[in-house]
Every structure is written in structure tokens, then in C-alpha cells.
Amino acid sequence: MSKFESSVKQIPYSQEAVYNLISDLSNLERVRGRIPEDKIKDFSFDKDSVTVNAPMVGSITLQIVERDEPKCVKFESTQSPIAFNLWIQVLPVSETTSKMKVTVKADIPFMLKAMVSGPLQDGVEKIADALAMVPYV
Template sequence: MTKFESSVKHILASQAAVFGKLSDLSNLENVKDRLPQDKVKSFSFDSDSLTVEVDPVGKITLQIVEKEPFKCIKFATTTSPLPFNLWIQLLPVTETECKMKLTIGMELNMFMKAMVQKPLEEGVEKLADMLAMIPY
């Protein structure tokens, strides 16, 4: 399994508040306007799944498969050109601050890894930046 990790993001909100917001995907309405319009063709979601269509990748659907209250939210793809998992990990700093890190894990052969490594590293970092900026 190949893993791609974001840098650790500092969020000025409690671990519980961030977990509560991110573990219910219907809260994503206020991030739609932050998506890069030149790359994202469509974006839809309900409480436990989201679907995004991105150039040049295509359609990706992520489903929440596990929640560990206040610490971790795990997603798996149900539709994707390359199946992968995504983990959002949260750690408390104080009662009003926490840290977040995103990890993408996928099975890749050496050829595919060479092709997708840079876009995935950039993508997981941009996603982490976007999630860190949401008002919690």
C-alpha cells in the first residue's frame, strides 16, 4: 500500500467540533464555492458519501466506512478510476484547537505510482488546506 500524507494543519476549533462537521458530509455545502471551478465539473453529497467529477481523473465517489469519534474518519471509494482510502485524523491541541492530517492509501504498481505521485501529493495537500479553512 502506497500512502500520501498531507502536512499537519492547525485548526482553531475543538477536535469535537471538527469531527462533528466532517463526519456528516451534508455539512459540505459551504465548501462548494472553494472548489477549483476549472477542474471540478460536478460535486454532490449526502450525509455519508460524496461524489466529485474532476478533470482529467473522472468521477470519484467516497463513502464513510468508519468513524472513531473525535479522532478519525475513514473513507473508501465506491467509484473511482483508481480505488483508494482516505483518512482524516484529528488530534487535540487545546480545548479550542486541534490538528488535522489527511492520508490517502492505494495499491499502486511502480508505473502507476510514477504517474500519480505528484498529482496525489498536491491534491491531498490542497484538500487538507481547504478543510482547515472551513468555519467550524
């Protein structure tokens, strides 16, 4: 398994506010308009899962497999070209601010590792950047 971690992102909202939003995927409705349609198509979700269709990757479905309130939400791919887990950790900095990190562990075949490691690391960082910009109110 290969591991990819984002840098730590500062969030100007409390740990509880961030956790409450990311632990219920039906809240994605709030950010639907910010998702570029040329990058992601067929975006659907419910409380516990999200499915996207990305060019050159295909359809990917993530399911929440664990909620550790208020500090972590863990996801597992249920439909993806490569099996992977993703988790979002949220830690308090103060009563009104927190910090976040996104981690992905992927089962990448040895022959593909050199080719996909860079784009995967970039993707993890972009997910963390996007999560850092969400209004958690």
C-alpha cells in the same frame, strides 16, 4: 499500496467541532461556493458519501466507512479509476484548537506510480489545506 500523508495542519477550532463537521458530509453545502468549478464538476453529496467529477480523472465517489468519534473519519473509494482509502485524523491541542492530518492509501499500478505519486501528494496537501480553512462553527 502507496501511502500519502499531508503535513499536520493547525485548526483554530475544537476537536469536537471539526469532527462534527467532517463526519457528516451533508455539511459540504457550507463550502460548495468555494469549490472552483474548473477543477471539480458534478459535485454531489449526502450524509455518508461525496461524488465529484474531476478533469483528467473522471468521476470519483467516496463513502464514509468508519467514524471514530471524535478523532478520525475513514473513507473508501466506491467509484474511482484507482482504488483508495482516505482518512482524516483530528487531535486536540487545547479546548479550542486542534490539529489535523489527511492520509491516502492508493492501489497504484507499478507502471503508473512514478507518474501519479507527485500529483497525488499535492492533492492530499491541498485537501488538508482546504480543510484547515473551513469555518467549523
